[in-house]
Amino acid sequence: MTVNSANDTQAWMDQVPELALIAKVEPVFVMPDGKHIEIPDWNILAQKVLQYHKDYDGFVILQGVDTMLYTSAFLSYVLKDLAKPVVITGSPLTPTLQAAKEAEKATINYRNLGVRANLINAIQVSTFKVPEVTIAFGNQVICANRARKSPNISFNMFDADERDVMGRVDFGIKLKSESEKTVEPKKIHLTEVKPANLKILTIHPTFEPEELNEAIKNLPDGILIQTFMQEGWPESLQYLLKVANDKEIPVVVLNPYFALATKLPNVQMVSGISLEALYAKFLWALSKAKNPQIVLQLISQNRAGEFGLEEKKDK
Amino acid sequence: MDMKKVFYVTSDGKNSLDIPADELEALNESGGSMLDKMDALVIEGSTPDADIGYLLAYAMSLRRPTLYLYDKDISNKGVLKFLGSRQIPAHIHVKSYSGEQVKDFVDKFITDLQGDEAEELPSIKFTLRITPQMERYLQWKAKKFKMTKADFLREKISEEIIGQDEEYKRYLKKK
Numbered sequence: 001m002t003v004n005s006a007n008d009t010q011a012w013m014d015q016v017p018e019l020a021l022i023a024k025v026e027p028v029f030v031m032p033d034g035k036h037i038e039i040p041d042w043n044i045l046a047q048k049v050l051q052y053h054k055d056y057d058g059f060v061i062l063q064g065v066d067t068m069l070y071t072s073a074f075l076s077y078v079l080k081d082l083a084k085p086v087v088i089t090g091s092p093l094t095p096t097l098q099a100a101k102e103a104e105k106a107t108i109n110y111r112n113l114g115v116r117a118n119l120i121n122a123i124q125v126s127t128f129k130v131p132e133v134t135i136a137f138g139n140q141v142i143c144a145n146r147a148r149k150s151p152n153i154s155f156n157m158f159d160a161d162e163r164d165v166m167g168r169v170d171f172g173i174k175l176k177s178e179s180e181k182t183v184e185p186k187k188i189h190l191t192e193v194k195p196a197n198l199k200i201l202t203i204h205p206t207f208e209p210e211e212l213n214e215a216i217k218n219l220p221d222g223i224l225i226q227t228f229m230q231e232g233w234p235e236s237l238q239y240l241l242k243v244a245n246d247k248e249i250p251v252v253v254l255n256p257y258f259a260l261a262t263k264l265p266n267v268q269m270v271s272g273i274s275l276e277a278l279y280a281k282f283l284w285a286l287s288k289a290k291n292p293q294i295v296l297q298l299i300s301q302n303r304a305g306e307f308g309l310e311e312k313k314d315k
Numbered sequence: 316m317d318m319k320k321v322f323y324v325t326s327d328g329k330n331s332l333d334i335p336a337d338e339l340e341a342l343n344e345s346g347g348s349m350l351d352k353m354d355a356l357v358i359e360g361s362t363p364d365a366d367i368g369y370l371l372a373y374a375m376s377l378r379r380p381t382l383y384l385y386d387k388d389i390s391n392k393g394v395l396k397f398l399g400s401r402q403i404p405a406h407i408h409v410k411s412y413s414g415e416q417v418k419d420f421v422d423k424f425i426t427d428l429q430g431d432e433a434e435e436l437p438s439i440k441f442t443l444r445i446t447p448q449m450e451r452y453l454q455w456k457a458k459k460f461k462m463t464k465a466d467f468l469r470e471k472i473s474e475e476i477i478g479q480d481e482e483y484k485r486y487l488k489k490k
Contacts, residue, residue, distance in 0.1 A: 018375035021368040138346030155346025172366040
């Protein structure tokens with residue numbers, strides 16, 4: 001059954017009466033099934049959680065898997081001080097995936113499960129003392145802004161380093177001892193994220209500097225460059241970074257294994273963060289500040305554990 | 316007939332596990348839960364515990380036969396009180412016990428499971444005339460799911476026709 005309006009939520013809940021064995025669950029309609037999530041929808045999700053935060057012990061958000069990492073990272077930034085569990089999950093079996101020939105073999109064993117197992121796990125996690133945003137999917141509970149897409153076709157569609165896996169499902173949900181804690185909530189001032197013209201570029205062996213030049217000419221709100229370089233910037237790119245810097249376009253360079261520092265104030269190197277978490281943070285920072293250097297400062301500071309255990313930046 | 320796997324969890328945290336390590340590893344990588352591997356569950360739910368509601372919910376979603384036991388002196392159906400009695404499916408067997416009755420209830424549950432399996436072996440021959448259109452559909456579906464047409468139909472009857480027929484479940488309960 002699909003949920004297309006608030007009127008459908010109760011009928012949908014009636015199909016999973018077993019949820020009442022875990023918690024008293026109140027469904028809240030945010031958007032119809034299949035709608036492609038957009039940036040204004042992130043704001044609505046955050047507002048809904050905030051609207052109900054005093055009356056509920058935890059929150060479970062169901063959303064599509066394609067954009068789950070972006071949504072979960074964004075929520076981890078804006079709901080940092082909520083001090084209540086916000087658990088994100090979704091169905092591993094979209095109609096498109098079920099129809100895909102190559103996925104048929106991998107999904108055949110799960111065709112009766114759909115969202116149900118993930119939903120039960122997520123609701124159980126939302127009853128624990130986990131005061132942060134997490135993803136409960138397959139048999140793992142993962143820190144929301146440290147998750148990444150798994151390269152394998154399995155019910156575990158998301159993956160993370162072991163230190164960022166907060167718990168696992170076996171005969172119940174077993175959280176690591178450090179995952180459960182009590183935190184005093186703080187007053188939340190929601191930052192409304194506005195859609196921004198954020199250009200994402202990936203440097204690869206056939207990358208043409210002209211692509212960066214074109215991006216700069218369009219005067220975007222920011223440029224995010226993903227690289228894998230350890231031998232320094234090619235001259236042509238060095239020049240273009242200086243052009244972007246002079247035009248006061250904030251540029252963030254994500255270089256996962258080695259940070260290439262520049263002395264340009266509007267160009268920031270970061271590492272140890274996923275592209276999805278960085279993208280969401282860039283949008284969040286652009287909504288918080290106009291000055292490019294403040295935007296970059298906000299991005300490079302560890303806000304909700306998105307850089308892992310240690311803050312990783314090089315400037 | 317294969318021996319049924321029955322997982323039991325008690326309110327003092329004891330449980331059973333006899334799944335080979337390689338099977339566990341494969342299961343972990345696939346993203347499934349060990350509960351998916353269980354044929355049935357026995358839950359002693361006299362003491363309130365967050366895991367009991369979770370296990371029951373999981374068992375309900377998988378439609379696994381489950382024996383839910385509670386001490387009749389100290390509990391009133393435990394977490395099941397959150398479900399209306401009409402919502403408790405036929406495969407969840409609820410028993411209040413005192414003293415030594417636990418063993419008898421568990422023994423009977425496991426014996427019935429083995430019996431159910433023998434009874435459920437597809438041994439009855441049934442001839443059904445179908446249209447060419449149905450035949451084409453079954454051919455296509457069987458190929459898609461890599462199973463025989465008969466297995467596909469048996470699964471549909473068991474899981475979707477019988478499994479979702481609430482009226483029939485109520486009839487079985489009364490029987």
